Amino acid sequence: xxxxxxxxxxxxxxxxxxxxxxxxxxIGSGDRPSGEIFPANxxxxxxxxxxxxxxxxxxxxxxxxxxxSFDAYVFGNTSMPDDAYRYAKGYPLDHPSGYRIxxxxxxxxYAVTDHAMFLGLVREAADTSxxxxxxxxxxxxxxxxAWYNMNELSLGKxxxxxxxxxxxxxxxxxxxxxxxxxxxxVTRSAWLDTIRAADEAYVPGxxxxxxxxxxxxxxxxxxxxHRNVIFRDTDKLPxxxxxxxxxxxxxxxxxxMDALRAEGIESLAIPHNSNGSNGQMFKLVDWAGNPMDDxxxxxxxxxxxxxxxxxxxxxxxxxxxxxxxxxxxxxxxxPYRVATTLYSEPAGGYVRDAYLRGLQLAAGGVVNPYTFGLxxxxxxxxxxxxxxERTYFSKVGMLxxxxxxxxxxxxxxxxxxxxxxxxxxxxxxxDGKDYFAMSSFEYWSASGLAGVWAEENTRESIYAAxxxxxxxxxxxxxxxxxxxxxxxxxxxxxxxxxxxxAAYAGGVAMGGDLQGEAGRxxxxxxxxxxxxxxxxxxxxxxxxxxxxxxEHRERIYDVACSDGLVADPATGLxxxxxxxxxxxxxxxxxxxxxxxxxxxxxxxxxxPAQEAFYYLRVLENPTCRWSTWDAxxxxxxxxxxxxxxxxxxxxxxxxxxxxxxxGEITAPADPADAA
Numbered sequence: 001x002x003x004x005x006x007x008x009x010x011x012x013x014x015x016x017x018x019x020x021x022x023x024x025x026x027i028g029s030g031d032r033p034s035g036e037i038f039p040a041n042x043x044x045x046x047x048x049x050x051x052x053x054x055x056x057x058x059x060x061x062x063x064x065x066x067x068x069s070f071d072a073y074v075f076g077n078t079s080m081p082d083d084a085y086r087y088a089k090g091y092p093l094d095h096p097s098g099y100r101i102x103x104x105x106x107x108x109x110y111a112v113t114d115h116a117m118f119l120g121l122v123r124e125a126a127d128t129s130x131x132x133x134x135x136x137x138x139x140x141x142x143x144x145x146a147w148y149n150m151n152e153l154s155l156g157k158x159x160x161x162x163x164x165x166x167x168x169x170x171x172x173x174x175x176x177x178x179x180x181x182x183x184x185x186v187t188r189s190a191w192l193d194t195i196r197a198a199d200e201a202y203v204p205g206x207x208x209x210x211x212x213x214x215x216x217x218x219x220x221x222x223x224x225x226h227r228n229v230i231f232r233d234t235d236k237l238p239x240x241x242x243x244x245x246x247x248x249x250x251x252x253x254x255x256x257m258d259a260l261r262a263e264g265i266e267s268l269a270i271p272h273n274s275n276g277s278n279g280q281m282f283k284l285v286d287w288a289g290n291p292m293d294d295x296x297x298x299x300x301x302x303x304x305x306x307x308x309x310x311x312x313x314x315x316x317x318x319x320x321x322x323x324x325x326x327x328x329x330x331x332x333x334x335p336y337r338v339a340t341t342l343y344s345e346p347a348g349g350y351v352r353d354a355y356l357r358g359l360q361l362a363a364g365g366v367v368n369p370y371t372f373g374l375x376x377x378x379x380x381x382x383x384x385x386x387x388x389e390r391t392y393f394s395k396v397g398m399l400x401x402x403x404x405x406x407x408x409x410x411x412x413x414x415x416x417x418x419x420x421x422x423x424x425x426x427x428x429x430x431d432g433k434d435y436f437a438m439s440s441f442e443y444w445s446a447s448g449l450a451g452v453w454a455e456e457n458t459r460e461s462i463y464a465a466x467x468x469x470x471x472x473x474x475x476x477x478x479x480x481x482x483x484x485x486x487x488x489x490x491x492x493x494x495x496x497x498x499x500x501x502a503a504y505a506g507g508v509a510m511g512g513d514l515q516g517e518a519g520r521x522x523x524x525x526x527x528x529x530x531x532x533x534x535x536x537x538x539x540x541x542x543x544x545x546x547x548x549x550x551e552h553r554e555r556i557y558d559v560a561c562s563d564g565l566v567a568d569p570a571t572g573l574x575x576x577x578x579x580x581x582x583x584x585x586x587x588x589x590x591x592x593x594x595x596x597x598x599x600x601x602x603x604x605x606x607x608p609a610q611e612a613f614y615y616l617r618v619l620e621n622p623t624c625r626w627s628t629w630d631a632x633x634x635x636x637x638x639x640x641x642x643x644x645x646x647x648x649x650x651x652x653x654x655x656x657x658x659x660x661x662x663g664e665i666t667a668p669a670d671p672a673d674a675a
Contacts, residue, residue, distance in 0.1 A: 048205030051461070054500040055453040055470070057480040058462060060109030061088070061385040062212065062450050063228055063272060063311060063377035068190045069214075070118035072381040073126065074162040075397030078145055079383035081112045081197035087384045089207055097401030101384050101393055104533065108457055109208035109450075110201075112194055112383075113228045116213045116243035118169070120190030121183060125165065132182050137168040159399075187240050199234055204458045211237055215253050215269065217244040223278035224338040225250055227269040227304070228377075229257070232463045236265055249287045251296075254303040268466060272308035272379065275316040276338035279348030282357055282370060292361060297369035306466060309351050309473045309651055310376040310448035312386070312395045313338060317617070317651060319346035322353050326556055328541075328619065331646065332445040332475070341440060355613050355654065356545050356552040362611065363547055373469025373511045373653035374615070376448025385449075387476035389646075390586075392446040392626035400441045407435045407442035408630035408639065430639050442642055446626045447475045451650070453482075453509070469511025472616075474650040477534035482527040483510040483616050483652040489523035491600055499525075510615070511653040516660035521606050526559055527598040528618040528650070535620040535648065536593025538562050539574045542601060546612040559601040562594035562621075572604075579621035581645045586624035586632060593621045608659060615654035619647045 065072040066084050076096030079087075087093040090106035114120075124130045125138035126145060132138060140161040172178035191213070198209040211231040218225050227250065231237060242256045250269075257267050274281035286296050309316050314334025323329040337344045347353060351374065358370030378385040380395050394400040403409040411419065411427070416434040420427045428437035435442075451472040452465040465471060472481045482500070486507020493499045503525050508514050514522055530537045540560040546553050558567045561574035568575065579592045597618075622645040624632075631638040638644050 051455040055455055058108035058452050058454055058457055059449050059478050060107050061377050062111045062230060063379045064110060064112050064383060065114055065381040066112055066383045067123050068114040068120045070115055070122040073122040074158055075381055075399050076145060077382055077397045081194050084112050084383035085110055085197060085201035085209060093384050095382060095393060095401055096397035109462055111210040111212040111230060113212045113214045115216045116241035117216050117245060119187045121186055124186045132186060135178055137165055137172055141165055191240055195234055195237060206457060208457050208459055208462050213241040215242060217248050219280050221278060222337045222340050222342060223280035224273045224276040225280060226273060227271050229267055229269050232266040251287055254299050257303050269304050270306045270308055271304060272311060273313050273338050274349045275314045275334055276344050277349045278337050279345035282348050282354035284357060292366055292369060294367045297367035300369045305372055305469055306375050306471060307351060307372045308377050309374045310475050311379045312444050312447060313379060314445060316350050318350050318352040321346050322350055323554060334440060334443045336440050352545060359547050359611060371656055373471045374473045374651050375450035375471050376473035377450055387446055387449055389446045389624060389626045390629050394441060394444060403630035403634055405436055407437060408627035409634040409636050410434060411436050430641055449474045449476060469653045470509050472650055472652045475648045477531035477648050479531050479618055479650040480529040481616055481618055481650050481652050484525040485514045485522045485655045487517055487520045487522055489525055489600055494598055494600060508655060510655060513656045513658055515658050516608055518660050521602060524601045524614060526601060526616055530595045535588055535623050536595060537597050538577055538579060538593055538619045538621050540597050541617045543615050543617055544612055546610050560597040560599040563592060581622050581624060583644055586629060588621060588623060611659055612657045613654040616652035618650040622647050
């Protein structure tokens with residue numbers, strides 16, 4: 001009994017800081033180390049989930065701007081990369097317009113991609129304690145996030161000051177009145193902090209981050225050519241990121257990336273907003289206007305294996321003018337060049353058209369430069385992705401942080417009258433009511449997310465998925481999509497427990513090439529799982545593209561229909577499942593649609609001698625668009641010139657069919673493997 005009492009006293013004394021136990025306590029015996037009370041617990045906990053050879057679906061955002069981006073800071077965003085990563089993990093964040101925002105469920109991976117051009121510089125200009133803030137060009141931005149008011153006049157003043165700052169700073173850097181050593185030091189500091197934040201937020205097996213940034217360039221006519229650059233590792237990185245200040249030509253970026261790769265620094269670039277490129281993103285000639293050759297194509301493939309198909313500034317799958325027989329083509333079309341109200345030419349600016357152009361180039365004997373996979377992301381400038389229609393808060397901080405400012409509800413009488421008097425171009429009349437038209441905000445989308453199939457949630461595994469293009473995109477919901485092609489698939493596979501293992505073993509996954517085999521037709525294994533927090537699925541579609549007598553051709557096949565429906569053999573499309581939306585409260589039809597769809601499909605128009613691409617498009621039942629949700633909350637009618645409902649969707653990366661006897665020169669899945 002005495003020993004038990006002494007042991008208890010020892011523990012209590014230890015808790016209160018006592019370093020020596022009472023002398024009468026002596027429990028050590030046998031071969032235990034001197035002073036040991038209890039044997040050490042040698043049980044090992046496995047906290048990191050084991051790798052899954054059949055791969056898991058992970059969702060993330062590879063396009064996120066924080067206060068280090070020159071435009072985001074002017075939009076009122078003072079959140080830093082650390083804040084962005086906390087938000088992605090599920091923590092709340094303060095929106096620049098004064099309310100809190102939070103994801104319904106955390107993401108699996110995230111990348112802060114601040115603009116390399118002017119990186120950290122506007123934030124530095126606003127801080128009057130810094131050296132750069134002493135330059136005259138910085139004065140209009142002093143303490144900019146302290147003096148603003150939430151009204152249209154204040155927002156207009158911010159925009160004017162910002163535009164003046166950009167042009168004046170570039171002029172000062174060129175004429176020497178601004179010391180570029182000062183601006184370079186700001187960029188270096190911000191870049192190092194971005195890398196540090198990514199490393200500190202990275203939790204292998206649970207949450208993955210990447211060191212990344214945006215290369216922001218355009219054509220002289222404002223055709224968008226922006227790319228996000230994602231680095232595989234953080235143990236060795238460039239001292240400063242490559243920007244438009246280094247080259248307006250994206251081929252200069254690829255040369256820089258290749259030079260870094262030779263030093264062991266691996267990266268990839270992801271073009272975005274091709275819809276706003278004025279047809280310049282997927283041209284048939286290079287930057288200088290010369291015909292593309294194999295060297296150009298292989299360099300582009302090596303550095304740009306992925307394209308961002310959907311984001312807040314619109315979706316770039318296809319356009320009604322390009323796909324006249326696709327009734328679902330008119331989805332979240334943003335018709336303007338980025339940061340303008342200038343019309344953007346569709347041809348050369350959309351993904352499906354790019355795939356067809358790639359076949360055209362290949363038919364002419366040039367390596368196809370457009371065999372890229374697909375992701376979605378947000379392009380948020382609030383540090384926080386906004387992929388949900390119901391809780392959408394748009395992307396440019398206080399400029400569109402309210403329903404009135406983003407044009408989904410009428411302006412107040414007073415602010416509308418002031419705006420019409422001071423800046424009539426900022427007001428648009430619809431149904432006899434005034435709406436703000438400060439930009440093209442009403443055409444923006446609650447989109448999107450990047451999906452990958454990877455063995456585990458780590459940089460190595462997710463980056464490898466990027467490289468092999470086993471990726472998919474969604475317009476916001478977390479739908480899971482699988483797509484395989486092979487010659488030995490059979491219907492009984494769909495009922496088997498090892499269907500995924502069998503598909504990997506006997507075929508190719510999305511993003512891959514399927515080589516033709518004489519006398520054999522491939523089967524395509526398609527599968528989609530609804531977001532448990534989203535709407536049910538309506539259909540799985542296969543999009544096919546090919547050339548016929550040198551002309552672009554595309555076909556749409558509904559390969560899986562919900563509610564027991566069967567595609568019409570004449571049209572290849574599912575009958576409507578009659579899913580509806582109640583616009584009074586945005587409720588949707590109950591008991592209609594599917595939680596899961598799958599099918600083994602054979603192309604009824606298959607030509608073994610014809611090169612083609614195939615990708616999936618998965619459609620949900622209709623739901624309310626974000627602008628309708630805004631109107632309902634405000635107690636007003638939705639705008640008649642905007643879609644009231646949408647059908648959220650997902651897209652797989654394609655599978656390319658290569659006829660027997662032909663091959664395709666492509667970049668290796670990971671360029672480092674070619675060394």
